[in-house]
Amino acid sequence: MSSFTDPEPLTRAYERIVGDEDARVCKDIPDAACRHQPRNFFGYLLANLFSKLADELSSARLILPWLLGALGAPSALVGFLVPIREAGVLLPQLVVAAWVRGMPRRKPVWLLGALLSGVALGAMVLVGMVFEGTLAGFLILAALVVYSLARGLCSVAAKDVLGKTVSKERRGTLMGYAAGASGALVAVWGVLLLLVDSAQPDAWWLFLILGVAAICWLVALPFFNLIVEEEGATEGGGNALTVALTSLGILRSDPQFLRFVLGRSALLGVALAAPFLVLLIQQNDGTLAELGALVLLGGLASMISAPIWGRWADRSSRRVMQAAALLGGGLCLLIALLSAWQPDWLTAWGVLPLAFLLLSLSHSGVRLGRKAYLVDMATQDNRATYVAVSNTVVGVLMLVGGLIGWLGDALGIAWVLGLLGLLSLSAIVLLQALPEVTEPDA
Helix, strand or coil, X not given: CHHHHCHHHHHHHHHHHHCCCCCCCCCCCCHHHHCCHHHHHHHHHHHHHHHHHHHHHCCCCCHHHHHHHHCCCCHHHHCCHHHHHHHHHHCCHHHHHHHHHCCCCCHHHHHHHHHHHXXXXXXXXXXXXXXXXXXXXXXXXXXXXXXXXXXXXXXHHHHHHHHHHCCCCCHHHXXXXXXXXXXXXXXXXXXXXXXXXXXXXXXXXXXXXXXXXXXXXXXXXXXXXXXXXCXXXXXCCCCHHHHHHHHCCHHHHCHHHHXXXXXXXXXXXXXXXXXXXXXXXXCCCCCHHHHHHHHHHHHHHHHHHHHHHHHHHHHHHHHHHHHXXXXXXXXXXXXXXHHXXXXXXXXXXXXXXXXXXXXHHHHHHHHHHHHHHHHHHXXXXXXXXXXXXXXXXXXXXXXXXXXXXXXXXXXXHHHHHHHHHHHHHHHHHHHHCCCCCCCCCC
8 A cells, every 4th residue: 555655646546536627626624634635535435435345245125135034034034124224323323423523533433433344244144154043133133233333433434534634526526436436346246146056055145245245344444544634623522412412403503404404304215215126026036146136236326326426416416316316206106106007017027127226326326415415514513413413313214214114014015115206206395495515616
């Protein structure tokens, strides 16, 4: 990594990537951080690439459900995967942010979270190799709780470090390239699974995938450690629970932030729709090759769309969220209507996989757009609080949204997708009230 300490090659590569004359423009970051921006850009880019790859290879929407099924765990446990994965990341952040807020540098928090994430994924592999059935299912859920909490540490620290070390109008591009590159690597794994002989035991391939995911977290550690983070404000640190409860008041005192949280909450419709679409696909033959096809399509979605979403987010992250909501919400409504009135159309070759691809494109836009908007809307003084409060509120709603699975059992998947589609489309209206927060160069 000696090239990271040599500013000249990094600067030239950085200037080519950002693609403008004023590549060293510095907005909303400390002056002392400006000269380290190329190094910080690539350090964050590579760490983010490997962490995103690890997340995709341990997906609670695809990989972990397949693993529990291969180990013979009860199907009821599968319903807990996504709520634990998402809410476990989001809910503790309001308290954690107060602790992080008292630290002049937040990089060590991310490093701790990354280490724990790798250990938790490694524990899942060991559990799967030793145990099976109900016991294996519960132990994997326990490891998933640890993984989710560790990811929460990374989430709080990463956005704050990004806001302190990389300038506005560069953050969306950075996140877009990281997501695109990780998507390409995920697609490679999808192709490998497609080529696997279905007679081979699925579990051992899933162990390999999770093992690679654990290693990715360990690889990400030294890259994130290369980031040069200046000391920041520590006001707001103190008793974590007291600060957390006080922080909720920002929902009343900051109307713009409240509108953002409402819009982001409506965008949950896109995230919650994915497992139900996968259920439609799995109603046929859930082979390892079929899982590989979905992994491949998910990787292609990130690889193709994330750089485009990222560039667009540097101009208007609000419109990125609205476009992604329109794509995801409209798709869910269409699938719901076809499922109710023309189910034979859904059995045509390629229809449901194409729908999964489009929903993945939408989800990529939602995630990148709302991250870019939040980081650009916040300042150095309130960014950690913004991230923690919005994530906590959404985490609670995610747990409530997990109950929609009961509605699926009672009324059918078509009704669930229809309701989630309407929820996603409502985000377009809610987000329209938000002001633009990006300031494109003239």
